[in-house]
Amino acid sequence: MNRIKRGNILLFIVLTFFVQAFAQNKSDTIVSLDEIVVEGNSRRAILMKSPQNVVSVGQAFLKQNFAGSLMQSLEKIPGVQAMSIGSGQSKPAIRGLGFNRMLVAENGVKHEGQQWGDDHGLEIDRFALDNVEIIKGAGTLHYGSDAISGVINLKSSYIPQKNFEGEINLFGRTNNESTGLSARMGGRRNGFWYRANLTLTDYADYKVPADSIQYYSYYIKLKNRRLRNTAGKEHNGGLHLGYLSDKFLTTLYLSDVYTKSGFFADAHGLEVRLSEINYDRSRRDIDLPRHTVNHFKVMNHTSYRIDNLTVEGDFAFQNNFRQEFSEPVSHGYMPTPPNALERQYNKNTFTANLCAKFLLAEKHHIHAGFNGEHQNNRRGGWGFIIPDFRTTALGAFVFDKWEISENLIVSGGVRFDYILTEIDEYRDWYETYKIRSEKLKRNFNSITYALGVNYDLNNWNFKTNFGKSFRAPIPKELGSDGVNYHIFRYEKGNTGLQPEESYQLDAGVNWHNEKLDIQLEPFVNFFPNYIYLNPTSGYYEGLQMYYYTQTHVFRWGFEFNVNYKIISQLELNMSGDYLYARQLSGDKQGYTLPFSPPASATFGVKYSPQTKWAGKDGYVSMDFRAVAPQNEIVPPENATAGYGLLNAAAGCTFSIGARHALPLRITLQANNLLNRRYYDHTSFYRLIDVPEAGRNFSIMLGFNF
Amino acid sequence: MIVAWIKKDKLRCVVSYVLLIKNFMIKKILIFNILVFALFSCENNGERDMQKPVIEIISPQSCVELQRGESFTFRAQFSDNVELGSYNIEIHHNFDHHSHSTDNVECELDEKKTPVKAWADNWNYTIPKGQKTFEANNEIPIPADIDAGDYHFMVRLTDKSGWQQLAAVSVKIILSDIHF
Structure with a gap:
């Protein structure tokens, strides 16, 4: 009851702020742009672009919010969560749904790593991106399976404007003693252009505000408050080659992202480990357990325009190669393995997308397309979680955006998908020789649709979108039948699972004038067959039995963002999100879903003096992030206490050199200024009671030429 | 269709949400406020077991x-x-x-x-x-x-x-x- 009351009080405060803000704003000054929306378009045009709630941020946002990983930067956006794996990697989630319930695309092509894994981060070079677009709500219509809670579309489509141009960024963070370099260069001559980028990062074990970690009453003492063996490094490179004429555009993208990082040495998964390895010898070395991930991509995007018809094609090949190493230890019936290679996944994905866009009867923007994808995933190592598999997915859609009038747009579409999954048999490599995964061939069909309305009226803008989305069950859910030692559980797949379907109604309400911008994004979501890994009270082969099942799930929530420009130099911002999830059937009826993010609100103030010394883009900002406790948990989770974090940032651009030819940009950030010891409910290390990183200062220096 | 799946006490939540959407359209912020309160009170914390053995x-x-x-x-x-x-x-x-x-x-x-x-x-x-x-x-x-x-x-x-x-x-x- 207390929690509900507190929620109500918080809401009341929020709404009171709304009402007061309405009352106060009458005067007119310069046009205010929401800090998060940085596309060079008017507010209205952005809002009318899609019936869905879309947030778009550019490089400036990523630099100002520079963090250990891309997702940790994007976490500032209400409704977006980073599920952190140590200090340098994280998994994305939108409104609490991550893994295979959201989709990451790079330049429109689905990014295929090992999204299902708890400790597999997103393999992306954030310095190569120009723009990140986040679509909240059903995204299946354009993207196919998985885009249930939304889509994060990473774009790097900038075409160099000069013969030669470039940028160098140097950065460092104090908490994990991270250092890095990122360089970009490019050039354009006639219709041809190229772009190249390189990013190198190296970080040490990160620091937490704790001397020891208490987990199952086991005390893990930390040396110098550092989490042993959480160091890592990242080496990324990319090359774009392109040609542009007035009707034709083609770009070839090549990229490789390599990450090597350690896992906390004293526990692997939930299991406490003692080791002979002298982890305290160095805080920069990467010992066991660790993983290396290499993601290679080659993509081509081509578009051709004839009158009002545009034909586009995307063709891509991706290879994701991940190896996880840990000290070989016998477990149950498994003898001591011969080497440290615990898991290996090698996944090749081929993608082909074709689409046409044209204008029909002057008011109908038609977008029709076809997507095809083939994946081949092969495993290795002595630890089994998922079998080898191949999937082929084919989809076709048609979408109509009907501009009834300047103020009213109705859009809708329908899509058909076919997915074929073939799973290979897997047997234990030791004595028991038990079949852990049966040979299986399944196909899934799905029809999805969406219907949306955009309506603009003076200072108001309304949008609503109803969409059905789906995802095909993944091989882990269908085929697993074995022990996951890291989480101390026996996982039993279900070969009869049906495609997971989701019905979601989204709304967006915006009120804006020159000083104030208020955005509210509520949603309601229902799953008739959410695929859930249910912990039972039984034991099998010595570990708690979990099995995959499908349940009815109801969710609702909202995000809000209020931006108030008191004067042109001083801006106040308040944003937040709330999420409610309930399982309505099955064994865990009445419980929430795993990894439900707690409600949060951020209050920020930003001062941009616009004086001579601070330059045009100089700013100082401070924000306070309040996160509610999360007591809505489901076995085996732990409740997480609420917390408050104070962060600050500043930045400006100097001109140095002869005739001030070289602009030097400095961005400073301070996170967790009060060095608060807190736990992030959605972090990978939450289950073993490891607190989040302590106070951190970061600096980035950038030169553009 | 959604309503059919949602049992007894959940019905109230969904109905109030539909009202909520309607009220966005007529800009009644206060009614929205009240309905959000109603939604919060949909929480049924009754019988869930939240303790480990x-x-x-x-x-x-x-x-x-x-x-x-x-x-x-x-x-x-x-x-x-x-x-x-x-x-x-x-x-x-x-x-x-x-x-x-x-x-x-x-x-x-x-x-x-x-x-x-x-x-x-x-x-x-x-x-x-x-x-x-x-x-x-x-x-x-x-x-x-x-x-x-x-x-x-x-x-x-x-x-x-x-x-x-x-x-x-x-x-x-x-x-x-x-x-x-």
């Missing part, structure tokens, strides 16, 4: 020496706020000095060694339905042909809702056939 191991005690070829008694007191589920006891070697210890006692370990025939076994037990407390009492025979040395004795207990509790004891298995 509890394990209290009586024997064997940490660092105890057990004789190979003989039996020992596992005794523990289990309790839960709603209903106990089942339990599992497991034994595996600690010749490599890894650790699962859940108590602060550190036992004196033998030198590290490579297992020849290490004892690895586990037993599942059910607890009669409807029990909030249960005293486990199991006789565990130690095979006569296994490697002597340091072992971990793990106890895992669930409740009906699927919450799990772990406990571990370090024991030393010694040769029984030493004669002076």
